[in-house]
Amino acid sequence: MRRFLCTFLALMLVLPMAAEEREIAFEKIPEKAQKVVEKAYPDVKVKKVKMERRASLIQYEVKMTGGDKLQFSKDGTLTECECTKGAVPEILIPARIKEFMAQEFPGREIRRYEHDSKLYELLLDNGDELSFNSSFRLIDIDRATE
Numbered sequence: 001m002r003r004f005l006c007t008f009l010a011l012m013l014v015l016p017m018a019a020e021e022r023e024i025a026f027e028k029i030p031e032k033a034q035k036v037v038e039k040a041y042p043d044v045k046v047k048k049v050k051m052e053r054r055a056s057l058i059q060y061e062v063k064m065t066g067g068d069k070l071q072f073s074k075d076g077t078l079t080e081c082e083c084t085k086g087a088v089p090e091i092l093i094p095a096r097i098k099e100f101m102a103q104e105f106p107g108r109e110i111r112r113y114e115h116d117s118k119l120y121e122l123l124l125d126n127g128d129e130l131s132f133n134s135s136f137r138l139i140d141i142d143r144a145t146e
Contacts, residue, residue, distance in 0.1 A: 020053045029060045030076030037062055037070060040081075040089040044068075082112045087125070094120070096136035 026034065026046045037046065041064055048063045058074040067084035081088045087109035090098065097120060101108065105124065112123035120132040127144025 021050055024049050024051045024060075026062070029062070029072065030074075032076030033060060033062070033070075033072040033078070034076075036072075036076070036078055036092070037064075040070075040091050041068070079116065080112070080114045087111065088113045094136060097122070097132060100132075100136070100138065 026037075026049050028051070029049060045065045046062055047065045050061045052059050052061065059079070060072040060076075062070045062072070064070075066086075069080075069082045070078060071080040073079050078092060081092050088111065092113060093101075093110060101110070105128075108128075109125040110122050111125055112121075114121040118134050120134075120136070122130045122132075124130070129140075129142040129144075130138060131140040131142075133139050
């Protein structure tokens with residue numbers, strides 16, 4: 001009986017942490033996320049949409065036919081955009097970061113954009129990684145080694 005109880009308790013702790021990932025229709029993601037995709041990629045089709053659930057965390061991944069990938073939080077906030085062939089659409093980049101890029105890194109393309117509540121991270125086409133705080137101040141540059 002004791003062994004059964006220990007096994008049961010262990011399963012109760014592990015099962016909620018197990019990730020569930022499944023493909024869903026584009027229309028099933030939050031409307032806020034749908035609008036972002038439609039504005040940023042007006043002429044590109046959605047290839048695949050996945051919903052991932054881990055305990056209380058839900059996120060959505062949208063893959064475009066050109067290979068670009070967007071990730072959204074449960075409420076439809078963009079958390080990541082990764083572009084395989086070109087730049088992250090300008091509409092997705094906050095204005096203050098765009099201004100900084102135009103002044104300090106003219107001609108550079110942003111290939112990956114990540115955002116959480118405290119940090120903005122960019123990967124540039126030359127391999128440099130830039131980190132900004134929530135006030136859009138540059139806090140770190142990780143230069144690509146050549």
